Amino acid sequence: MSTYAAISDLSFLLVEPSDTQRKIITKALDDAGIKQIEHSSTIEETIRSLASFPPDLIISSMYLPDGSANDLIDQIRNNKKTEHQCFMLISSERNREHLEHLRQSGVLAILPKPFSQKDLKRAIHATLDLIVEEDIDLELFDPGTLRVLVTDDSRLARKHVSKTLNTMGIKAIEFAENGKEAIVLLKKMEFDLIVTDYNMPEMDGRELTEAVRLDPALAHIPILMVSSNSEDSKLSNIAQEGVDAICGKPFEPSVVRDLLAKILN
Known part of the structure; x- marks a missing residue:
């Protein structure tokens, strides 16, 4: 298990078909200290990228040209090599039923569009928490x-x-x-x-x-x-x-x- 010295060591894959949204989210990530950001715009591209260079976190839009984030998370979770991949959604989708599958699939965060920098940083720290193992400090239990x-x-x-x-x-x-x-x-x-x-x-x-x-x-x-x-x-x-x-x-x-x-x- 890798140990990260800082947030800047994390690598992200942004799955976003809109050029405008891609620029907005990339800038927000850069402002949050993330420097290693790759891009894809479809499920097919994303799966291909995962096979070569798995990132620490995937940030995806809800709707993609060849399916939805639900389809993407299913392909990721049903593959032994990627089933533990950290995943986050940024979407304007508000329908609880459409988001429920992602919640059950173990996403780290679901951020609305537009999102706050504070919420983005919280999700990034959640990624760090999952990557860096640190035993919980308990008085009564090992x-x-x-x-x-x-x-x-x-x-x-x-x-x-x-x-x-x-x-x-x-x-x-x-x-x-x-x-x-x-x-x-x-x-x-x-x-x-x-x-x-x-x-x-x-x-x-x-x-x-x-x-x-x-x-x-x-x-x-x-x-x-x-x-x-x-x-x-x-x-x-x-x-x-x-x-x-x-x-x-x-x-x-x-x-x-x-x-x-x-x-x-």
């Missing part, structure tokens, strides 16, 4: 022995959460696709933390939290809830019912690090 159960019906989301936890030194991770599967694992194995999605089939995050809190053998386990609707009023009710922390999607490393430090310490 990150290397921390046992975590990640519960999410999205395979891509499970991979992204796992990758984020790995960069913090957390390696002992088990997976469940829904609350029912999680309960089976919780009965068989011991865990120090549960990270669960909110929306899942069979048994959702709220029902899983309730089942854990009502079981004397499991009630002590901290729960981090992850949702793409983290402002939802339903989630504030869940927080009162026993969730220790709520985190939004995209799953930002620095935010997760702070939340875990609070609930595990």
